[in-house]
Amino acid sequence: MKAKFSSFLQHKWSQVILFSVFIAVTSSALYFSQKSVVSFLLLLASLLVLHYMNLKKVTKWIVAAGLLFFLIPFASSGGPAFQSYMEVATMVGIYISMALGLNIVVGMAGLLDLGFVAFFAVGAYSYSIFATPQASNFMPFGVYPLGGESFWAFLIIGGICAAIAGVLIGVPVLRVKGDYLAIVTLGFGEIIRIVFNNLDRPINFTGGAMGISSVTPPKIFGIELVFPNQFYFVTLVILLFTIFAVLRLEHSKLGRSWKAVRENEIAAQAMGIPLVKTKLLAFALGATFSGMMGVVFAAKQAFIDPTSFTLMESFTILVMVVLGGMGSVPGVILGAAVVTVLNLQVLTELTNWVNQLSLNGIVSIPDALSPAKMQKFIFGAILVLFALYRPKGLIPSKNKIFDASKLKVSKKTEDIENKDSVVVENEKVQV
Incomplete structure (x- = not known):
């Protein structure tokens, strides 16, 4: 019986039928329920199921686009939790894009970067300064804040600014590698955060520790984008561009150069690969995607301050890459999605549920073991389990077989x- 069932699952059309039933059940449950986190997570998990199905790549991309652009937003809109679902999905997209950028530096080029969130901050501040009256403190010309239409130009400007910052950080660290590289990049990340924190005098560039508020929301065709479901589509388009660019880079001459440098710098240099140029391109291109998402983050939050770009954020992004599988694009996407959903939804909902049980007198939990205080502990324990049983990542990197x-x-x-x-x-x- 088991052999017949496994043989049935290997057929393409049987997989399509089961997948269609799964999608229909989960989307219906999500749409008709007032709030069902389980249904929402299962609907997101359908993308992972699609990855392992026996279908052509083009078919998978078309089905995934249909799920992301149409089915998931529509199924989530059936209840009052629509915007909270879209908020989680938007943050998942932002972190996936940043993790893919760090994967270029760490996973492909083998350069351990512990200050990657600095590029995210550069992109966020590049838009926030000019989308608020902040720029009038030091700009002798122009009227500020700029209109919401400038957001689309700042997606490119923020990426360029982050790429320049990546090169500036990359140049001094080319002499070091391994643990020393990690220490130096960690230091640069903290330097940039502290600079933003103190750049409010003698001229107020960044608002200092108070941050920048009332950031102008993006505008397209006269419509202001202020709700999470609107930012979801903006994030999704940028994310698809990021995935396409990273996949093309991975299988290009530059991508093979990164992998050669990662495996053995001396052998790569002996084969004629320019180490300086290759490493700087890894820093610059990885930072570009992070800077673009920094612009989206600033516009979505409408407020930023240095506490959004701490060292812990850099560690979290690195965890996404390592957990998913260094050098593996599907693995990094899965790792970023798992970590973000765990932090923003699963552990939060678990905490609320246990707190509700405690308030109703069903369970009695000591204050020292309250769920709010134990979230990081639970998250860390889950990561330890993943590391023990999946040491190479959730989806390990695979070299192309010829x-x-x-x-x-x-x-x-x-x-x-x-x-x-x-x-x-x-x-x-x-x-």
């Missing part, structure tokens, strides 16, 4: 074509 026989045939064909061209050239010379 068929040796096809490579030999193509090599022989190329050699024959080269010989034929040489013969033709010699005949021309003789004539």
Whole structure:
């Protein structure tokens, strides 16, 4: 019976039928229930199920786009928790994009960066300063705040500013590697946060510890984007661009250079790979995606301050990369989604549920063991379990496999074509 069922699951159409039933049940449960976190998480998990299905890549991308752009927002809109669902989904998209950027630096190039949140801060402040009256403190021309239409230009400007910051941080750390590289990047991350925290005098650039509030919301076609469900689509478009760019970079000449540097710098340099250029490009490109999402974060929150860009945020993003699988794009996406959902929804809902039981007198919990105080402990214990049972990550990185026989045939064909061209050239010379 078990063998028949497993053989049934291996067929493409049986997988499609079961997947369709799963989607229909979870989306219906989410739409018709007032609030069902389990249904929402199961609907998000359908994307992971889709990844393992026996379908073509193009088909998977089309189905995933349909789920993300249409089904998930529609199914979530059935109850009063619609905006909270969209808030979680938006933050998942933001953290996935940042984790993919860090994956370029850590997973592909092998450069341990513990100050990656600094690029997120650069992007956030680049938009917040000019989208509030803050810029009038030091800009001798122009009228501030800028309109919401400028948000779309600042997505590019924020990415460029973060890339420049990545290069500036990358240049001094090229002489070190390993643990020393981690210490230096950690120091740079803290320096940038402290600079933003104290850059309110003698000229007030960043608002200092008070932060910057009342950031102008984005505007498109005259419509202001102020709700989480609106930012969800903005984040989703940027995230899809990030995934496409990272996948293209991974299988490009530059991506192979990063992997060569990660495995052995001396051997990579001996093969003609420029170490300085390759490492700086890793820092710059990884920082670009983080800077773009920093702009989105600032616009969504409408308020930023240095406490949003602490060292703990850098550690959290690094955990996403390591947990998912360093160098693996699907793994990093899954790791970022798992960590974000655990922090923002699962542990929060668990805390609220236990608190409710305690208030109703069903259970008695000591104050020292209250769920609010134990969230980080539970989160850490879950990470330890993942590390023990999945040491290579949830979806480990896999190198592209080439068929040796096809490579030999193509090599022989190329050699024959080269010989034929040489013969033709010699005949021309003789004539």
